[in-house]
Amino acid sequence: MLNSTVVGRVDINPELMILQVKPDAGVPSFHPGQYVALGLTGAHPRYDGAPDEAEIPAADKLIKRAYSIGSSPMVGDYFEFYIAIVPNGALTSRLATIKPGDRIFSQPKVTGTFTLEGIPEAHNLVLVSTGTGLAPFMSMVRTPSTWTAGRRITVVHGVRYPQDFAYAEELSSYVAARDGFTYLPIASRAPESFAGRKGRVQALFEKREIELNPATDHVFLCGNPAMIDDLERDLTTKLGYTVHSKKAPGHLHVEKYW
Ligand SMILES: Cc1cc2nc3c(=O)[nH]c(=O)nc-3n(C[C@H](O)[C@H](O)[C@H](O)COP(=O)(O)OP(=O)(O)OC[C@H]3O[C@@H](n4cnc5c(N)ncnc54)[C@H](O)[C@@H]3O)c2cc1C
Structure with missing residues (x-):
């Protein structure tokens, strides 16, 4: 289920981080502006002091959310993401504790139409x-x-x-x-x-x-x-x-x- 490894993390401040994720199968081709889903299971630890969850997810449940890719498709080795920690967010309260070497899910298929495709070069x-x-x-x-x-x-x-x-x-x-x-x-x-x-x-x-x-x-x-x-x-x-x-x-x- 967890098909990728975190290879880098930079904390901009306690609520914002840059995360680099290397899919086992390699980075698929994509257009700048597209996104993938990242995911962790309910068992992944949340940050110290995170507000109690209204509904505690099952330990083996994959919690997935969409994240825009911040790296260029020319970087063949990893995806980069820029992520805000939402204090009671189901996924980001767990992403807050992730560190290089940890395993994570990244959706193999990249999606999204928020791209430069079709825009004339002169525009x-x-x-x-x-x-x-x-x-x-x-x-x-x-x-x-x-x-x-x-x-x-x-x-x-x-x-x-x-x-x-x-x-x-x-x-x-x-x-x-x-x-x-x-x-x-x-x-x-x-x-x-x-x-x-x-x-x-x-x-x-x-x-x-x-x-x-x-x-x-x-x-x-x-x-x-x-x-x-x-x-x-x-x-x-x-x-x-x-x-x-x-x-x-x-x-x-x-x-x-x-
Ligand atoms: C196409 C797409 C691309 C996205 N790309 C990014 C990205 O590159 N970086 C990123 O940080 N997020 C991105 N998001 C938002 C991301 O998918 C999650 O919604 C977010 O990380 C919260 O997930 P969670 O499980 O922690 O919170 P949940 O438990 O799902 O709670 C969601 C609630 O948190 C609030 N919320 C969601 N995102 C934010 C935010 N950034 N700041 C403040 N409040 C928020 C909203 O009120 C929302 O209803 C993207 C969403 C979409 C649809």
Whole structure:
């Protein structure tokens, strides 16, 4: 049942971690933006002090949840995930105690349509995330085929506190190294002393720090459903964006985490 091994773990802070998982069968081919299910059994230990569970899962029950892949498909050896520990979450209260060498389930089939497939090379990407919703965008910007000639790429990362800015160093390095790349980190509960952007990601659009051309700018929204609902409403009603689906292609792409 547990078909993979944890090969790396980086704690960003007590509630956020980056996890690297190596499937026994190797990493299957996938497109940046897709996800897999990870799972642990009910027997896996929860973190010290985790709130009591309303329903205790059976020891042999596999608890599975979806996680966006943060690594590029070019990394053939392991998947990377960026995971928030939800205090009374059935799976994440167990993932909190996982360590390199531990066994874990990873779904052999990768799924999801939140990808760059079908987007013209000349079109720009505005990749808007809150929290761990940054993961699929890390996979995209880590993959060379995303960086088509002349394309502008903007990554927005909204968090609550400045200590939640995972991947800031890597994303800042792209600003220096690549033409047309913009990184906009913003913290909604930053202290007065914080020198960076303060507020919600929606404010970047309201204050026109991000200006969109619906004909050429594809907007991807990932993470907290409240942020997605707000921006989806504004971009469809004010700018004429339509939500993308396989049947009806549009320039607004959404992935809600819950
Ligand atoms: C397509 C897809 C991709 C996803 N990718 C990621 C990812 O890359 N990283 C990640 O951390 N999560 C991701 N999620 C969310 C993930 O699947 C789980 O829902 C989450 O880890 C909680 O699982 P749990 O069993 O611990 O909590 P559960 O016991 O299932 O409790 C779920 C409840 O926790 C809350 N919740 C869920 N996720 C969060 C969150 N991130 N922050 C705060 N509250 C939350 C919601 O209120 C939800 O109803 C993704 C979800 C989907 C649908």
